[in-house]
Structures are given as structure tokens and as C-alpha cells.
Amino acid sequence: MASLELQGFDGLEDAFRRISEIPFSVTSEALNGMAEVAAEKIHDQGIRMGVRDPESDEHILDKIKTGKPKQTESGGYETISFSGSRTRGKTRTRNAEIAFVNEYGKRGQAARPFIGLAMTQNEDAILQPAEKTIGDWIEKSFNA
Numbered sequence: 001m002a003s004l005e006l007q008g009f010d011g012l013e014d015a016f017r018r019i020s021e022i023p024f025s026v027t028s029e030a031l032n033g034m035a036e037v038a039a040e041k042i043h044d045q046g047i048r049m050g051v052r053d054p055e056s057d058e059h060i061l062d063k064i065k066t067g068k069p070k071q072t073e074s075g076g077y078e079t080i081s082f083s084g085s086r087t088r089g090k091t092r093t094r095n096a097e098i099a100f101v102n103e104y105g106k107r108g109q110a111a112r113p114f115i116g117l118a119m120t121q122n123e124d125a126i127l128q129p130a131e132k133t134i135g136d137w138i139e140k141s142f143n144a
Contacts (some may be wrong), residue, residue, distance in 0.1 A: 018141050018142075019138050022075075022134065022137065023137075024069075024071050024076065026134060026137045027069065027071070027075055027076050028069040028071075028076065030129060030130035030133040030134055031069040031076055031078040032066070032069060032129075033128075033129025033133060034078070034127065034129055034130050035066040035067075035078040035079075035080055036066060036129070037122070037125055037126045037128070037129060038080055038118070038119060038122070038126045039064045039065075039066055039080050041118040041119070041121075041122040041125065041126065042064060042080065042114065042115050042118040042119075043064055044118070045114045045115075045117050045118035045121070046060075046061045046102075046114040046118075047061060048114075049112045049114045049117075050112070051102050051112055051114050056086065058084075058086075060086075060098050060099050060102075063082050063083045063084045063095050064081075064082060065080070065082070065083045066078060066079070066080055067079035067080070067081065081096060082094075082095035082096045082099045083095060083096075086098065099115070103115050103116065
């Protein structure tokens with residue numbers, strides 16, 4: 001009867017344990033990098049889809065802001081928002097509302113989903129900073 005003996009799994013188990021416990025400082029750096037790329041891609045997609053208002057000197061695409069990373073049980077997240085507001089006559093409208101209406105539309109105005117398209121069409125580019133940050137951390141943790 002043949003037998004199989006496996007050895008060396010203690011080191012592999014230790015390696016998997018170490019990389020499963022990524023410090024939030026590393027996660028935070030990865031989230032910041034991803035949010036910066038995502039904000040840039042949203043800006044560019046908005047321009048391509050005509051979201052920019054030619055009558056306005058300052059537009060929602062100029063007011064894209066990234067938030068601070070927030071830690072969750074599953075890792076974390078970072079928000080991307082449109083800060084500020086615009087006034088036309090006596091009507092003041094938040095830039096976040098303008099972005100929402102552009103993304104989803106309303107009666108009489110077709111949707112221009114510039115945010116969703118930017119996120120789905122640029123998944124790889126958005127993930128690159130996180131892959132590099134976490135990959136570098138894994139390399140350091142294995143060499144430590």
C-alpha cells in the first residue's frame with residue numbers, strides 16, 4: 001500500500017495567518033489609492049458623457065472629493081462625494097443632488113450613469129493601487 005507524507009505546512013499556515021491579518025494602516029493606504037483613481041475616472045467619464053454644464057464656471061466634476069477610510073468587519077471603505085452647491089437665481093442645489101440626478105435621471109431628464117460606468121469600465125485600474133500596496137506589505141511580511 002502506498003502512503004503519502006506531507007511536510008512543511010507549518011510555514012505555509014503561518015504565512016496565511018500573517019497575510020490574513022492586514023493592519024488597517026495598510027488597508028487605509030490601499031483604499032486611499034483606489035479612491036483617488038476612482039475619482040479621476042469618474043471625472044473623466046463625466047466629461048465624456050457631457051455631464052459638465054457649459055454655463056457654469058465651477059461644476060460638480062470639479063468638486064469630487066474622497067473621504068477618509070473607514071474600518072469595517074470586512075475590511076473598510078472610502079466614500080467619494082461631490083462637495084458644495086450651486087446657486088441659480090434663488091435656487092440652491094447641492095452638487096451631490098446634481099450628480100444623483102445625472103446618474104439616475106428624473107422625469108424629463110434621461111440618466112447619464114457616469115459614476116457607474118466609470119467604476120465598472122475601470123475596475124482593473126481602480127484595483128491597481130490596492131494590489132500594489134497590499135502586495136508590498138505581503139512581501140515585507142514574508143521577508144520579516
